Amino acid sequence: MRLIVLSLLMLSAVGMSLLQVTLAGSPYSGFSILGETVHAGLPSLYLQAAVFLGIGFLLGIPHFSRRQYFQYQLKAEDIRRDLRILIVLNFVVIAVSQYFMGAAGVLGIISGAVTAQDIEAALDASPFGIHGVKLLCGYFSIVMHRASYSLKDARLLKTILIIEALFIFLSSAKMGGMLFFFASLLTLEQGKSAKVMLKGLVATVVLLGVFLVTRLARNPDMQVGDIGAFLMTFVLGLYFGSPVVNTNYVMAHPEVEGKIIFLISHLVPQKLLPSTLKDAMVSFPDPTSPLGLIGSMYAAYSLVGVALGCLFAGFLASRLAPGDGGNPVKTLFLPFLLVASGFSIMYHHFFNLNFFWMPLFMAWFVSLRYFRQSERAA
Numbered sequence: 001m002r003l004i005v006l007s008l009l010m011l012s013a014v015g016m017s018l019l020q021v022t023l024a025g026s027p028y029s030g031f032s033i034l035g036e037t038v039h040a041g042l043p044s045l046y047l048q049a050a051v052f053l054g055i056g057f058l059l060g061i062p063h064f065s066r067r068q069y070f071q072y073q074l075k076a077e078d079i080r081r082d083l084r085i086l087i088v089l090n091f092v093v094i095a096v097s098q099y100f101m102g103a104a105g106v107l108g109i110i111s112g113a114v115t116a117q118d119i120e121a122a123l124d125a126s127p128f129g130i131h132g133v134k135l136l137c138g139y140f141s142i143v144m145h146r147a148s149y150s151l152k153d154a155r156l157l158k159t160i161l162i163i164e165a166l167f168i169f170l171s172s173a174k175m176g177g178m179l180f181f182f183a184s185l186l187t188l189e190q191g192k193s194a195k196v197m198l199k200g201l202v203a204t205v206v207l208l209g210v211f212l213v214t215r216l217a218r219n220p221d222m223q224v225g226d227i228g229a230f231l232m233t234f235v236l237g238l239y240f241g242s243p244v245v246n247t248n249y250v251m252a253h254p255e256v257e258g259k260i261i262f263l264i265s266h267l268v269p270q271k272l273l274p275s276t277l278k279d280a281m282v283s284f285p286d287p288t289s290p291l292g293l294i295g296s297m298y299a300a301y302s303l304v305g306v307a308l309g310c311l312f313a314g315f316l317a318s319r320l321a322p323g324d325g326g327n328p329v330k331t332l333f334l335p336f337l338l339v340a341s342g343f344s345i346m347y348h349h350f351f352n353l354n355f356f357w358m359p360l361f362m363a364w365f366v367s368l369r370y371f372r373q374s375e376r377a378a
Helices: 003-023 030-034 042-060 077-106 105-113 116-125 132-146 152-170 175-186 193-218 226-241 240-253 275-281 292-320 328-342 355-372
Strands: 070-074 371-376
Touching: 003 030, 003 240, 003 292, 003 328, 030 226, 030 240, 042 240, 042 292, 070 116, 070 328, 077 132, 077 328, 077 355, 116 226, 132 152, 132 175, 132 328, 132 355, 240 292, 240 371, 292 328, 328 355
Parallel strands: none
Antiparallel strands: 070 371
16 A cells, blocks of 8 residues: 555656646646746756655655554444434534525536636635534544444445535535545455456546536536547646646746745635735736645745655655554545545645644544554464
């Protein structure tokens, strides 16, 4: 699993970025779409980041003599009881959030009756914390579903819970939660290669369909007569390209550097961010897109920030990757680690409160509450 995590991290944080540089003259590159030229130092920035990510990852691999092997037993009655409580809580949170969303609720999103501006306006107008709590309930539902997966007599409860999580993520019309949802389903049965491959294929098709539906709902003016061109332009050129182009902009405009707020902006609730950050991002080629893992660190502390941040991210990814010890925290957190590694070029990286640190705390809490460590298995 460590090799998979490292591969995803390198592919997203470095590989996709260098691909954008290579395709700079192509109509499917973010540079062409946004009308920017490649800064001379951009390729070396990502190559340096790759080196420090690799060093950090190697440093995080536990020494063989220090590995501990334990057996963990699930407290079935406790988790079965709390599944019922969580299902009721999810229902209440969903109802409240949909009430405040009004016409921009999930039905409007699916039907395409609302625009991206309508959704964002409804989110901004809602009371503080309503939608944040909803998403956290979705993440916690994923962790609880993974923890209770071995319970054969709780299939109805698990099914209701995972459907609620799916509804929570769909109602936000964003891909982050859907990524966690499918990553969790994909990794529930590790070791059964045929089932994993089938789940991966189904998840890819469904995820692609959801992506098209939600993006068209949020951007109704888009023309999709040619689906292939749309996917190449939007996914490759804008979704994965804009963070690289924004980072390129920071390198070309030194006055933007040295602002730690770019690094910690995803460690605080978005409504609490200072207006200066939003003002600074308005000048970006794509102000609606993030800087990603490497770009955020460069904007905060230049090359020193990239070196230290990549060392930390690589070390953390290696430490949290499931090994042979059967640690339930790592198993429960796996889908979030995979998304943080595979989509670190976007918001989903190691310096994000909602997408990384809160789920990690949930995994630790669920492990502590519902798993009993038994005899050492050697």
